[in-house]
Amino acid sequence: MNISTEKSDGKVTVILEGWLDTLSAPALGEALDAVESAEELTLDFTAVEYMSSAGLRQVVAGHRKAKELGAAFSVIGVGDEVMSIFKLTGIDKKLTVKAK
Amino acid sequence: MRKQKHKKSIAKKVTRYVSLTLVAALIIVVVASFFFASRNVRDKNRKYSRAVVTLFGDLIAYEAIMDAEENPFSISPGNGEFILIYSEYLIKWFDADNVYVYTVDPENGTKTILAASTKDEDGNTESYTDIVRNVAPTEEEIAVWNGEKPYGEVISDNEFGHEIGTIIGESDVYGNRYIAAIDVNYDDLMKQTVSLFLVISGIAVLLIIGVYIAVYFIIKKLVSRPARELSRTMQEFVADEKREAITLPETDTEEYSMISSAFNTMTDNIDRYLESIKELTRDRERQNTEIDIAARIQKGLLPPTSCDSAGCFIRALNTPAKYVGGDLYDYEKLDPRRTLAVIADVSGKGISAAIFMAVTLILIRQFARTSESPDEILRKVNDTLSANNSELLFVTAFVGIYDSVTGKLTYSNAGHDLPYLVGEDVETLDSATGTPLGLFENESYPLNETSLTEGETLFLYTDGVNETVNGEKRFFGNDRLKETLRGFARSGETDAVSYVMRALDAFSDGAERHDDVTMLALTRRSELKLELKANTKELPKIKEAVFGLPVSEAEKMRLYLAAEELFTNICTYAYGNDSTGDEKATFSLTAGSEITMRFEDGGIPFDPTADSGAPDEYDVDTMIGGVGRFLAFSFVDSAEYEYKDGRNVLTLKKKTEEDNV
Helix, strand or coil: EEEEEEEEECCCEEEEEEEEECCCCCHHHHHHHHHCCEEEEEEEEEEEEEECCHHHHHHHHHHHHHHCCEEEEEEECCCCHHHHHHHHHHHHHHHHHHHH | CCCCCCCCCHHHHHHHHHHHHHHHHHHHHHHHHHHHHHHHHHHHHHHHHHHHHHHHHHHHHHHHHHHCCCCCCCCCCCCCHHHHHHHHHHHHHHHEEEEEEEEECCCCCEEEEEEEEEEEECCCCEEEEEEEECCCCCHHHHHHHHCCCCCEEEEEECCCCHHHHHHEEEEEECCCCEEEEEEEHHHHHHHHHHHHHHHHHHHHHHHHHHHHHHHHHHHHHHHHHHHHHHHHHHHHHHCCCCCCCCCCCCCCCCHHHHHHHHHHHHHHHHHHHHHHHHHHHHHHHHHHHHHHHHHHHHHHHCCCCEEECCCCCEEEEEECCCCCCCCCEEEEEEECCCEEEEEEECCCEEEEEHHHHHHHHHHHHHHHHHHHHHHHHHHHHHHHHHHCCCCCCCCEEEEEEEEECCEEEEEEEEEEECCEEEECCCEEEECCCCCCECCCCCCCCCCCCEEEECCCCEEEEHHHHCCCCCCCCCCHHHHHHHHHHHHCCCCCCCHHHHHHHHHHHHHHCCCCCCCCCEEEEEEECCCEEEEEECEEEEEEEHHHHHCCCCHHHHHHHHHHHHHHHHHHHHHHHHCCCCCCCCCCCEEECCCHHHHHHHHEEHHHHHHHHCCCCCCCCCCCHCEEEEEEEHHHHHHCCCCEEEEEEEEEEEEEEECHHHHHH
16 A cells, blocks of 8 residues: 655645555554644545555544544545445545545 | 605616616626636637747757757757747747746656746746756646647646646657646736736726716706606696696607607697686586576466465476476466466477477467467467477467356367366366467367366376386376376375375386476365464455455455454454464355355454444444444355354355356
8 A cells, every 4th residue: 555645735635545454554544643734634545446444444533633633634536345335334424535 | 736755767767777787797797807818818828838839849849950960859058049049038928937848758757858948036037958857747747748638737836826837748850759838827817817807897887887977867868857847847737727838848859859749739739628618618507597597487487386266276387307398387367267277288398399388378378368268279379389480399288268166167179188187086088189289270179168066176287297207117107197196086185286296206216307297287176265373464365365266356355355354353352462463263265156254263252243233323533343343244145153162153155246257
């Protein structure tokens, strides 16, 4: 899994690529911990092929982080397979999750 | 260089032999010279005295004639002067001590000296005539007097020393008998002999020393020095790594010139040979390196020797007889269900066969992707190979496509050894075959079909297997191969290839392999069981197993998600907080119309199926566990838990969606 963070004018976008699973999810946690301030925190899921509950937890952790920072939080570019995970758990209703 | 014992030089040895010879010669010369010197002098004395005495006798007779009237038996003082003058001369001439002319009277025992000359100690000569001496004649004198002996020798010691006298009997013209005698000092004679001997010996000794020195220096110059030069140069030649311009100087002896020229030719040749050997070695090393690389590349072209996926287990082996070979095996998942299995054997061996093998392998792979069936693959490969085959190499090949869901095997054979189907019995797949690849264009290959039941193995091999020879030059043979495969089926082992390889090794018992040995065994076995550690680090193994399933990619992902969630759960909770991460867990995957995933661990009894109902809504602020399990169970049709023999056993089942394949 590749993770990169882009910042511009208070907008922080964490771009993920690959499998967000048990083994790679901690890396997303670290990327989120590194965010110090933001007005908007976005997770770009365009290139995420797979997500298990470990990844889902980090998405929720991102939501919390945004709440702490007082930032808006959203997940964008979510593919069908990954979207089904959001839907099954009802997270899509709690957070802003946008499909591709 | 070996250390040599100290040895004498040739010059020293030769001169030693020469001097030994010369010393022997010297001894012979000395003895001989002594002998001859003494004999010569005595002979000479004898001859001279005889001549002298004869002359002397004649003179007496002459005196008698001159004094005919007188008693011819006496020489009167007046008459004898002539004789006396002569006798004095004789003394001087012959260095004699005495000269006599006398008669003997054996009956009266007297001698009558007619005339005599005597030399005294001072060398003055005194002569006298007519002295009668009452001295008995010796036997020698009587014998000479009587004419029994022509001459005699009388050796005597007297006041003059050691005398040797020679006597001779003569008769004058009147028949008067007389004896002429001459005495010579034997010591003088010996002195002469000894001095002659000393002179000869001295000359001989000088000659020996001269010859010794001459021989020593000649040998040294002609033999030793060039020999030393030769050996020094040879050592230099041996010691010098570079061997630059080491030549022997010319010498003026024929033999050494020959040696020099032969040595120089030899060193030149050796230099050239060494250079060419070095070059050959470099070439050989380069070649070996290249062949090693070729062998590695060739190995690299072939897929791994084992590949396990639920429903399709593959074991393969390729052992080239020499570095690179012309055999190949190949397998590839054409899609989640279909697996390509290939074995082929290029005619010939070595690099050419290896290159042809590589080309064939690439063509098979390329055409496998764009073809529907094995016969089509073979037809296309054959057309391509035969269109560009100047060396007329050919390939026998078997291509099969296996469906791991149904067990169906479609296959075509291009002149390759007939494979075996190993189940309860061993069956030969002896359906029609086509011609080998690469020879004729536009060939077609019969397409055949069979089916593998659970546990059955398709065994492919090249002729290196059945034609393995033992020390007695006997072939392993197909009967023995079939028997071995039957043994494998009974053994309960899972790897037919290594089973057969062990049989081949036992059969050949170290005999040299002449051909590549290549095998591929494809077994229909639905269950893939992984013995793992209860550690999330093992997840990639589970992922590989799940993704080897003959189902759609989306299905694989969902199945894997279920597996990941539940295995992570085991890793996190089963062995409690004291977990070392090294505890065991088993993951079994069974393919078929229904996929089964089973997790087993020896940890704390825990039923993950309990209390995992779908949460209508998660509180995202206080996210709790159970989401993973919920997700996992969402993706399977059923989940059963049992605690059995101290183990947690969780079984998930999911019907495959045939349409998605």
